[in-house]
Amino acid sequence: MVTLEKYKGQNPAWCPGCGNFAILKAFKEAMVDLRLEPHQITLVSGIGQAAKLPHYTRCNTFNGLHGRALPVATGIRLANHAMPVIVTTGDGDCYGEGGNHLMAAIRRNINVKLFVHDNQIYGLTKGQPSPTTGTGTKAKNTPFGVISEQFNPMALAVALNCGFVARAFAADTAHLSGLMKEAVNHNGFALIDILQPCVTFNKVNTYDWYQKRVYHIEPEYNPEDRIAAFTRSLEWGDRIPIGLLYRNNRPTFEEQVPMLAAGPLVHQDFDPSRIEETLREFY
Ligand SMILES: Cc1ncc(C[n+]2csc(CCOP(=O)(O)OP(=O)(O)O)c2C)c(N)n1
Ligand code: SF4
Numbered sequence: 001m002v003t004l005e006k007y008k009g010q011n012p013a014w015c016p017g018c019g020n021f022a023i024l025k026a027f028k029e030a031m032v033d034l035r036l037e038p039h040q041i042t043l044v045s046g047i048g049q050a051a052k053l054p055h056y057t058r059c060n061t062f063n064g065l066h067g068r069a070l071p072v073a074t075g076i077r078l079a080n081h082a083m084p085v086i087v088t089t090g091d092g093d094c095y096g097e098g099g100n101h102l103m104a105a106i107r108r109n110i111n112v113k114l115f116v117h118d119n120q121i122y123g124l125t126k127g128q129p130s131p132t133t134g135t136g137t138k139a140k141n142t143p144f145g146v147i148s149e150q151f152n153p154m155a156l157a158v159a160l161n162c163g164f165v166a167r168a169f170a171a172d173t174a175h176l177s178g179l180m181k182e183a184v185n186h187n188g189f190a191l192i193d194i195l196q197p198c199v200t201f202n203k204v205n206t207y208d209w210y211q212k213r214v215y216h217i218e219p220e221y222n223p224e225d226r227i228a229a230f231t232r233s234l235e236w237g238d239r240i241p242i243g244l245l246y247r248n249n250r251p252t253f254e255e256q257v258p259m260l261a262a263g264p265l266v267h268q269d270f271d272p273s274r275i276e277e278t279l280r281e282f283y
Contacts, residue, residue, distance in 0.1 A: 002031070002032050002035055002036065002037050002038075003032065004028050004029070004032055006037070006038055006058065007028040007031060007032070007038055007057050007058055007059065008057070008058060009054075009055060009056045009057040009058045010055050010056055011056070012024065012052075012056045013052070014049060014052075015199055015200045016199075017197075017199040018049070018196075018197075018198065018199055018200075019117070019119065019170035019171065019194075019195075019196035019197040019198070019199075019207075020049060020050060020053065020117060020170075020196060022170040022171055022173045022176070023050075023053065023088075023115070023117055023170050023176065023194055023196060024053055024056055024057065025173055025177075026170075026173045026174075026176040026177040026180060027053070027057065027086075027088070027115070027177075027180060028057060029173075029177045030177045030178075030180035030181045030184070031059075033177070033181055034181055034184055034185075036084065036184075038057075038058050038059035038060075039059065039060065040083065040084070041059050041060065041083065041084045041085070041086060042059070042060040042061070042062065042073075042076055042083055042084070042085050042086070043057065043059055043060065043061045043062075043086050043087075043088060044061070044062045044063075044064060044069045044072050044073040044076065044085060044086070044087045044088075045061070045062075045063055045064065045069050045087065045088050045089060045093075046063075046064050046065065046066050046067055046068055046069040046089050046090075046093040046094075046097070046098065047063075047064075047065065047066040047067075047093060047124070048066070048089070048090035048092060048093045048122070048123065048124045049090065049117070049119075049123040049124045049198075050088060050089055050090035050093065050116075050117035050119075050123075050196070051063065051069070051088065051089055051090060051093060053088045053117075054088065060083075062076070066093060066097045066098075067093050067094070067096065067097025067098030067099075067101065068097075068098060068101065069087045069088075069089050069093070069094070069098065069101075070087060070094075070098060070101040070102060070104075070105045070112065070114070071101055073085045073086075073087045073105075073110075073112045074105065074108070074110050074112065077110055077111060077112055077254060078254070078257070078260070078265065079264070079265050079266055080264045080265065080266045081111065081254040081260055081264055082263075082264045083264075084113070084184055085111075085112050085113070086112070086113045086114075086115065086184070087112060087113065087114045087115065088115050088117070089114065089115070089116055089117070090116070090117050090118075090119065090122075090123065090124075090130075091116055091117070091118040091119065091120060091121075091130045091131060091132045091151075091153075092121075092122040092130040092131070094114070094116050095116070095130065095131040095132060095151050095153055096122075096130055096131050099131070102114075102156075103156075103160060105189055106157060106160045106161075106162040106189055106191070107160060108189070108253040109163055109188045109189050109250055109251070109252050109253050110189055110252065110253045110254070111187065111188055111189065111252045111253070111254055112189055112190075113180075113183045113184055113186075113189075113190045113192075114189070114190065114191045114192070115180065115183075115192050115194060116153065116191070116192065116193050116194060117170075117194055117196040118132055118153070118193050118194055118195055118196055119196045119197065119198035119201075119202055119205070120132045120133050120134070120198075120202055120204075120205050121133060121139070121198050121201050121202045123198045123200070123201055126140070126201060127139055127140055127200075127201030127202070128140065128141050128142075129141075129142055129146045131148075131150075131151035132150060132151050132153070133146050133150065134146065134150050134204065135147070135148065135149055135150050137204060150236075152233065152234070152236070153191070153193045154167060154193060154232075154233035154245055155230065155233040155234060157191050157233075157246070158226060158229045158230045158233050158245065158246050159230070161226070161248065161250070162189060162191055162246065163186060163187075163188030163189050163190065163247065163248055163249070163250060163252075164182075164183055164186045164188065164189065164190035164191065164244070164246070164247050165191055165229065165233070165244075165245045165246040165247070166179050166182075166183065166190070166191070166192045166193070166243065166244045166245060167192070167193045167194075167195070167240075167241065167242050167243070167245065168192055168193075168194045168195070168242055168243075169194070169195045169210055169214045169242050170194055170195060170196045170197065171197075171207055171210070171211070172214070172242065175216070175242065175243075176192075176194060179192055179243070179244065180192065182244065186247070187249065187252060188249070188250065188252045189252075195210055195214065195240070195242075197210065210240070213237070213238060213239060213240045214240045214241075214242050215239055215240070215241060215242070216241075216242060216243055217232070217241050217242065217243035217244065217245070221243075223244045223245060223246055223247045224246075224247060224248065226246060226248075229245045229246035232245050233245055233246075
């Protein structure tokens with residue numbers, strides 16, 4: 001039987017009070033509730049505090065380069081599309097370094113689940129502004145305030161017709177865990193942007209700041225209404241919606257790749273003598 005104990009990894013080296021602890025807890029609870037054994041899933045990350053989460057759990061894991069978790073996850077899915085693949089990443093890693101990969105993954109609708117620990121700062125490198133840092137925010141290397149427009153991951157995802165677009169708040173762990181389960185069960189690419197307080201370097205977006213602003217999207221909201229989702233995705237400031245903003249059921253990338261119809265590539269017969277012939281075809 002799958003238990004939380006089975007998912008126990010190294011002891012986290014995050015700062016006491018960091019929002020990442022709650023995300024780790026929600027993740028493990030979601031996997032246990034889904035009855036997924038640690039060997040049945042693969043967790044992929046890039047570089048950063050968020051990207052260390054795979055060290056603090058115990059399952060199949062892969063640490064990619066900064067911003068490159070999604071291409072790695074895509075490769076893993078294509079090699080074995082029977083295995084759930086989850087990416088855990090930071091806002092800098094995913095929306096900054098890996099921004100183009102995010103757009104490609106959404107457009108492909110590869111069946112990968114993307115959990116972004118959005119602390120609106122580069123945490124591991126000690127507090128430089130990230131794409132989601134508010135315009136005007138003063139940080140160590142922006143003493144006159146951030147000049148660039150604040151990146152809106154929810155609006156971008158809805159605009160690209162992403163299959164599953166949700167926002168959560170790390171301190172609302174039960175709600176986050178529920179959304180993680182929904183994301184894993186969704187047939188297609190899923191993005192959860194998780195508001196994660198960084199108690200050391202982000203003195204603006206604190207637990208208290210979020211507690212005063214986040215609200216649950218009402219149960220009667222229709223997540224299949226794309227225009228309503230776009231309107232909701234623009235809400236930021238005094239009121240920040242959390243929950244499922246948008247969902248659709250377009251076909252996944254894997255479903256449309258003819259070579260995968262016969263089952264996962266890892267289980268298909270492989271004839272090494274055909275490598276030369278295949279190489280010649282593309283030469
Ligand atoms: C190509 C590359 N550029 C820069 C770095 C340095 N670096 C390591 S972690 C990091 C920031 C990570 O920030 P974020 O993704 O927001 O994650 P957090 O640490 O806040 O969880 C940077 C810039 C790197 N490792 N590789
Ligand atoms: S620096 Fe921020 S994100 Fe990193 S562990 Fe500390 S509180 Fe968490």
